[in-house]
Amino acid sequence: MGETAMVDVIHGDAPGLALTSDSEPIVRVSAFRKTYGRTVAVDGIDLEIQRGEIYGLIGPDGAGKSSLMKAVAGVLTYDSGTLDVFGTRVDSERSAETIKDRIGLMPQGLGLNLYADLSIDENVDFFGQIRLIPNDVLQQRKKRLLGMTRLDKFRDRAMKNLSGGMKQKLGLVCCLIHHPQLVILDEPTTGVDPVSRRDFWSILAQLLREEQITALVSTAYMDEATRFHHAALLFDGKVLARGEPDEIAALVPGRIVQAKAEPQADALALLKKSFPQSEAVGPWLRVFVDDADDVQASEAVTSRIKEFTPQELHVAEPDLEDVFIALLRRRGLTDSNEFKITSQSSESSIRNDGGLAIEANNLVRAFGAFKAVDGVSFQVKPGEIFGLLGANGAGKTTVIKMLTGLLPPTAGAGRVAGADMRRAGQAIKERIGYMSQAFSLYQDLSVVENIRLYAGIYGLSRRMARERTDWIIDMAGLAGREKALSGSLPMGVRQRLAIGCALVHRPQVLFLDEPTSGVDPIGRRRLWDIIFDLSRNEGVAILVTTHYMSEAEHCDHIAMMYAGRVFADASPNELKANLRQESGQLLEVTTDNPLAALDVMESGGFAGVSLFGKRIHLLAPDPKAAEQSVRKALTEKDIHVLSVAEQPLTMEDVFVNRVLALEKAAEAKK
Known part of the structure; x- marks a missing residue:
């Protein structure tokens, strides 16, 4: 991509940051370039980060986000260009050491900056001690941060026993314990459930407001861009566009x-x-x-x-994800052939006799005294895309393992593709495809070798194995990559291969456990193209779990789980209509000082208030009355209200509000 492909949006200061036009940026990057051997990871990037803002780096896997962030943190060298942090030119190990005490770095991956066998308390103490924080200051700051993240009730729990969301919040606490001026968070919400994601962003907004911390954050979730004051879209090591999120969205x-x-x-x-x-x-x-x-x-x-x-x-x-993909498409940076969906042959063995593809009846799975799944029931029809949604630890994967015959139920019954899951283990395995959350492919085998391995496991003849291999290569857009090791493929391409391997024996039912976790927006859309084609054109029943609430909109039907139980079972439209009836309409408030406005609205008792970049969201049973109350409360504090507008509810609003209500009810019973 040439330099003409980058679009730079001219913008003013982000509202509410109290920045002056001549304020010195905390980070200034110019013509930055980083290579790994012959691979160019970052190529000629320019950007500036102002004090007190959340600056976002958005882009697919391999865009250069992590390399740039590590260099800013002073833990990675670079080849050319300049990098200034806190006014210091970072161009040597000595200069990097002078800035590290003012930086908090949280690397990509759940809990990768933590120690698995240490408790929450011990992890925080360890990070405080290596930062040479006096013990009285350490204990005071630890108490505040653990309380803010709601981890204070689990101080003795080992890190390895925490949910994904709790690990990320603990990682943030350890990153912040020494009171850094700049926090660098590399995809902190990947693999984290929606409630923990929103919790994470609320904590970051509070710290921004109270301590004037500056944050550099990367993400593969395009919807999170609304929370950034400024952002840069990265692709193939270059800046595709940058500016305020609204300005970037207006580019296309x-x-x-x-x-x-x-x-x-x-x-x-x-x-x-x-x-x-x-x-x-x-x-x-x-x-x-x-x-x-x-x-x-x-x-x-x-x-x-x-x-x-x-x-x-x-x-x-269009939203920012639409804009991002459109920018790539307009510049010829996507391979349109990979969007091709090819149906299986007309001799498909998939049957639809009018019965149910999946039926779960009061499934229970206990581990000692703990019930991971407690009386779960739902039904999935042939050709239906069924979403099983829940926070980390809700019991989704355990349900799938029982239905696929990998884990015996403690109680209850189920049928999959016409077979009783208790007594027909082999019959079920022959009729289903399963793509697990943790393992699906052999990384050191090539694309074709992985497909042949699965074909052999399912007992396909040589002729059928060749036919299915050709179909998977075509379906997954893997032409020309047949001999590539699966471990060398980009995440999105690797997941398409994994789905292909799960389909090699032409199953009637396909189980996908978080198939798009860690996959970039382009890869996610390609995967959903495949899922749609399988359901609509092949009649495959698909049960999918996901943390991307925008993906829940793709499902025909959804069951939401909390603490091992299903608490909602309906279509996405029905679930949104129910929330609207119970809690009201979503209001979006835009002001000239969003951080101060957020503080006023939280202290004023407005329900469900959260910060989305420059805007504040809340649910209002009476939108007109709520607007009047919001305007009055903010005007009294000399905060100018630019607009108050109703917005459509999303599946994330539904999930978060329902789960928070359940958490509140559970807390009240204690």
Whole structure:
């Protein structure tokens, strides 16, 4: 990608940061370049980070985020360019040492900066001691940070026994214990459930507000970009665009059109011919129309699929993920061939006799006195995409292991693809595909070797193995990579291969346990293209777990789990309608001083208040009355309200609000 591919947005200071135009940046990067042998990881990046802001680095795997962050932290050398941190030119080990006491670094991966056998208390004390913090100061700061992160009740628990969200919060505490001026957080919310993600961001916003900490954060979750004051989109080691999130989103003119049309798969195939950025999201067709206003976009989509009688058409502005993919597409930086979906042959062995593909009846799994799963029931139809959602430790993976015959239930019953899970273990294995959260491929085997291994395990003939290998290579976009080791593939490509291996024997039911965890936005969309095609065109029933609440919208039906039980079982639209009826409409408040506004609204008793970049979100049973109360409370504190607008609820709003209510009820019983 040449220099012309980078778009730089001219912007002012982020509201609420009290920055002056001549304030010295905490970090200044110019023409930064880092290579690993012949591989260029970062190529000519320029950026500045101002005091007191959250600066985001967004991009897929291999974009250069981690290399840049490690260099800023003073733990990685670079080849050329300049890097100034706190006004110090970081160009040697000696200069790097002069800034490290003012920096907190949290590396990528759950708990990788922690010690597994040490307790929460011991981990924090260890980090405090190596930072030479006086014991009285250490204990005072530890008490505050553990209380803020709600880890104070688990001080004696070993790190290895914590959930993913708790590990990340403990990692943040250890990163902050010495009161750094700059915290560097490398994908801190990857693999973390939505409640812990929101909790993590609330803590960071509070620290930003109270201690004027500056944060450099990377993420693969595009929806988190709304929480950044400024951001840079990275791709292939270069800056694709930078500025405030709203300004970046405005770089690509166009509209998102959502409509319903049947048959959905046929309508989608037709739309993809004219609009390459088209996808199916649950019952909806979601289309990005370039360079169009509302009317033009609506007419373009309607005219293309008029034979399918489109209904319930909605037009909206694209989000940052749409913009990111559109920028790559417009510059020819995506391989369109990899979006190709090829159905299996017409001789498919998948049957649909009108029965249920999966049936769980009061499943229970106990480990000693602890019930990991407690009376779980749900049903999945053939050809249905069924989402099983829950926080870390809710019991999702345990349910899947019971249904697939890997773990015997303590009580309850279940049927999968017509077979009783208790008595027909081998029959179930022949009819299902399973892509586990932790292990699916042999990293030191090539693409073809992995496929042949799975074909052999399932007893396929040589002829059938060759046919299925060709189909998987085509479906997963792996042409030309047949001899590559699976461990060398990008995460998104590796996950497509893993799905292919799970499908090698043409199962009736496919279990996907967090298939997109750690996968970049492009890879996630390609995976969901495959999932949609399998369900709609092949009749495969798919049970999927995910931490990406935006992906929950792809599901036809959802069961939400908490503490081993299902507490909600409905379609995404029904779940959102229920929350709207119970708790009200989502309001988005924009002010000239969001950090101060957040403090006022939290202390004023407004329910469910959270910071999203420059904006504040809350739920309001009476939106008009809530708007008046918000305006009055903020005006009294000399905070100017720019706008108060209703926004559509998301599945993350549903999940977080329901789980927090359950946590509150459980706490009240103690």
